[in-house]
Amino acid sequence: xxxxxxxxxxxxxxxxxxxxxxxxxxxxxxxxxxxxxxxxxxxxxxxxxxxxxxxxxxxxxxxxxxxxxxxxxxxxxxxxxxxxxxxxxxxxxxxxxxxxxxxxxxxxxxxxxxxxxxxxxxxxxxxxxxxxxxxxxxxxxxxxxxxxxxxxxxxxxxxxxxxxxxxxxxxxxxxxxxxxxxxxxxxxxxxxxxxxxxxxxxxxxxxxxxxxxxxxxxxxxxxxxxxxxxxxxxxxxxxxxxxxxxxxxxxxxxxxxxxxxxxxxxxxxxxxxxxxxxxxxxxxxxxxxxxxxxxxxxxxxxxxxxxxxxxxxxxxxxxxxxxxxxxxxxxxxxxxxxxxxxxxxxxxxxxxxxxxxxxxxxxxxxxxxxxxxxxxxxxxxxxxxxxxxxxxxxxxxxxxxxxxxxxxxxxxxxxxxxxxxxxxxxxxxxxxxxxxxxxxxxx
Amino acid sequence: xxxxxxxxxxxxxxxxxxxxxxxxxxxxxxxxxxxxxxxxxxxxxxxxxxxxxxxxxxxxxxxxxxxxxxxxxxxxxxxxxxxxxxxxxxxx
Numbered sequence: 001x002x003x004x005x006x007x008x009x010x011x012x013x014x015x016x017x018x019x020x021x022x023x024x025x026x027x028x029x030x031x032x033x034x035x036x037x038x039x040x041x042x043x044x045x046x047x048x049x050x051x052x053x054x055x056x057x058x059x060x061x062x063x064x065x066x067x068x069x070x071x072x073x074x075x076x077x078x079x080x081x082x083x084x085x086x087x088x089x090x091x092x093x094x095x096x097x098x099x100x101x102x103x104x105x106x107x108x109x110x111x112x113x114x115x116x117x118x119x120x121x122x123x124x125x126x127x128x129x130x131x132x133x134x135x136x137x138x139x140x141x142x143x144x145x146x147x148x149x150x151x152x153x154x155x156x157x158x159x160x161x162x163x164x165x166x167x168x169x170x171x172x173x174x175x176x177x178x179x180x181x182x183x184x185x186x187x188x189x190x191x192x193x194x195x196x197x198x199x200x201x202x203x204x205x206x207x208x209x210x211x212x213x214x215x216x217x218x219x220x221x222x223x224x225x226x227x228x229x230x231x232x233x234x235x236x237x238x239x240x241x242x243x244x245x246x247x248x249x250x251x252x253x254x255x256x257x258x259x260x261x262x263x264x265x266x267x268x269x270x271x272x273x274x275x276x277x278x279x280x281x282x283x284x285x286x287x288x289x290x291x292x293x294x295x296x297x298x299x300x301x302x303x304x305x306x307x308x309x310x311x312x313x314x315x316x317x318x319x320x321x322x323x324x325x326x327x328x329x330x331x332x333x334x335x336x337x338x339x340x341x342x343x344x345x346x347x348x349x350x351x352x353x354x355x356x357x358x359x360x361x362x363x364x365x366x367x368x369x370x371x372x373x374x375x376x377x378x379x380x381x382x383x384x385x386x387x388x389x390x391x392x393x394x395x396x397x398x399x400x401x402x403x404x405x406x407x408x409x410x411x412x413x414x415x416x417x418x419x420x421x422x423x424x425x426x427x428x429x430x431x432x433x434x435x436x437x438x439x440x441x442x443x
Numbered sequence: 444x445x446x447x448x449x450x451x452x453x454x455x456x457x458x459x460x461x462x463x464x465x466x467x468x469x470x471x472x473x474x475x476x477x478x479x480x481x482x483x484x485x486x487x488x489x490x491x492x493x494x495x496x497x498x499x500x501x502x503x504x505x506x507x508x509x510x511x512x513x514x515x516x517x518x519x520x521x522x523x524x525x526x527x528x529x530x531x532x533x534x535x
Contacts, residue, residue, distance in 0.1 A: 200451045353452035354476040389472050395453050 022240055025248050026224050027264045030117050035152040038159040041120035048124055049230050051131055060132035062230055063089060069234035070246045071226065075100055075182070075219030076291070076322040078245075078310065081226065084216060087206045088133040091214035095135040098191065098210065099126045101142045101149065101220040102175045102182030105292040106436050107324045110250035111220045113262040115142055115149035118224065119156035123170065125223025127160075128230050130168045133216050137169040141187055144174040179293075179348035183396045184217045186350075197350045198396035219322070221250050241267035242309045249320065251308070255327025255434060256283035267320075268309040274325065283329035287412060289435075291321030293341055294401020297334075297412035317408070326435060333428040335420045337435050338409035339364070339371040344437045345402040356399040359390035363406055370417055373424025380417070383410060445509050446484040448492060450477050454503035461504045464495035477504070 029036060029044035036044070051060060067082035088095045099122060103111040114122050126138040140157070142149045150172065157170045173191060175181050181196040188209045190196035209215025218226075225247060229237050238246040245267040251274065254260040258279025265274060271288065275281055287299040288306070296318035298306065306312070310319045328334060346360035363386045369375035376382070387407050390399035410417055420426065448468055450461075457475035467488060470478045484492045484506060496504045 198453075200453050354455060354457055354474055355452065355472065358474040358476075389478075393452060393476070395451075 023248060023266065024264045025228055025240075026114075026118070026121065026221070026250060027262075035117055035119050035156065036121075038120055038156070038163060041118075041124075045121065045124075045228070046231055048127065048227075051128075059086070059089065062128060062132045062226075065234050066226060066229055067234075069229045069237040070244075071222065071229060071237070072245060073219055074221035074225070074249065074322065076105075076294075078319065078321075081218065081222055084206060084218070085129065085132055088135075088214045088216040091207070093213050095130075095133045095214040095216055096210040097126055097130045097133065097135045097138045098187060098205075098215055098217040099123075099138060099140045099220055099223055100182060100184075100187060100217050101140065101146075101153075102187065103143055103146070104177065104179040104182040105322055105324055106179075106438055107252060107254055107292055107326050108322050109252045110262050110323055112143075112146050112149050113250070114220045114224055115146065116152050119152045120160070121224045121227050122220045123153075123156055123160060124227035124230075125218070125220075125225070126170065127168055128226055129216055129218060129223060133214075135168070135216065137171065139191060139210065140170065140172050141175045141182075141191070142172065143177045143181075145177040150174060178350075179345075180350050180396055180398050183398075185396070187217060188215060197352060198394075198398075200395050221323075242311055244311045245309045249308075249323050251320075251323045251325050253278050253325045253327070254436065255288075256281055256285065256329040256331075257327065258282055265308060268307050268312065271306040271308055271325070272304060274308065275327075281327070283331055285327045286330045286332070287328045287334060289326040289328065290318045290324070292324035292326075293345060294397070294404050295319075295321055295324065296404060296408045299412045328434055331428060331431050332434040333416070333426055333431065334409065334413040335371045335416050336425070336429040337433065338406070338413070339367045340433065340437065341409075341435055342367040342402070342406055345398075345405065349398060350396075353394040353399075355390050355393035359386055359393075359399060360402050362386050363390070363402065367406060367409075370421045371425070371429070373420055373422070375421050379421060380410065383407075446489060446492065446506050447482045447509055448479050448484055449482065449505045449507055450479065451503045451505065452476075454501045456501050456503070458500050460498045460500070461495045464498055465491050468492070469495070 063082055063085045071081040072078045073081055101111040101115050130138050140153050142153055154172050175190055176196045180186055180198055183198045184205050185199040185201060186196050188205050189199050191210045205215045205217050241247045248264050248266050251263050251265050253263055253274060257275055263274060263277055285303060287297050288303060289295055289297050298316050298318060313319055342364040346364040349356045349360050351357045366379050366383050370379050387403040391403050455476060459471055459475050461477050462469045462471045468479060468481055470480055472478050492506045496506050
């Protein structure tokens, strides 16, 4: 067996970086601190390829290439990127491109890592997308709390403006650091001068978004992959990953490992290899939460053979989402942690839709009651009823994500929940909290 | 031409008029927000549905003509299951 690691750490020492034939792709040449300059970026990846269209009005060849690559959006929903590109490219009005690096998920660091360390790869993707859909401007949305990202992107935009002609205007926009602010319509609403809150759809952003123009919104990582597909082609992209989920992915790994952080894996790599790459587990792992706080728990017994791709995770009802992998150690109480997250999710409701505002609060209250051992006997039934009452009843997917998390926690930790309901808090309830709940929460 | 019911959950303020005027399709949840039991509206119910929509103080009830789904809707895409897993190498 060759010694080609399928994993790369954002903080890995340089000697590991160059041993690997296939990975890293995105994290290639990343520096331990500070952003890669435009010169370094061009040295590592080469210049942005020139686009050749057969006819002036023909579709950009990049769209077909992205389609053949099978690139799926990396913001969490996994929507085919080429379909989005095509929908915006075919619109009559000139489009706007939005790079979504708002990253409201507390346990995700990948968009920050990209913006802080590899801003030109992200901006390359934005520029290529703008070219492909005929847009004249790119807006880069970065969380206002991510200082280093804001500085790095601002500097990178300046470097590019000095280098190249006025092909595309790039503008940095800080967005509020709340969970729902990164949702597509919330971004559009914010960019149009409104609050960063979801809106009622349709119109969808691709039809009518920023200043009522067709708007392409892509996650920062999606665009970074697009920048590489434009250079190396779809076949190269498909050399890694699974048939349904080609390519590599950035994963934010946190929990009891020696070196938590952002890693690049091949889709389908094992969780065990990811943990190994992070220096191994520092405590026994009780469960893993995949896809962040709208995601799904998988408990102990399955962990050693878990493969990280959506087709392998489907039997567990899980998916990688935006690449968040949270490990929970044996030292933490899953019931207390779930109750804390449920309360946090309720607090992150924008409060615009009645079922979400009332339902998530009622859910959190019931989960807390179970965790405290003071719940009524029918509390699990009440939770089941409440989750049905919130599902698909908000303008955005936030209540559905909360349903996923709470339902999955109750199923995965059924014994622990039953024990808490009967006997109250356990001895690990008082242990230090493990799941991060603010975006600054993990290193 | 078939129609369907939809609620704008941001505009809705739980007045409950819709459930009064269209009980065949709308119930209320424990906070007074409408639960659409079946979103399809055929000709026999169309007048009732339109009346309910007009009576809503915040115009949150919509009676829409059915349209084809458009690309770009934010739904979770599941990759088709596949048998073989990629070679995974564990780093040294």
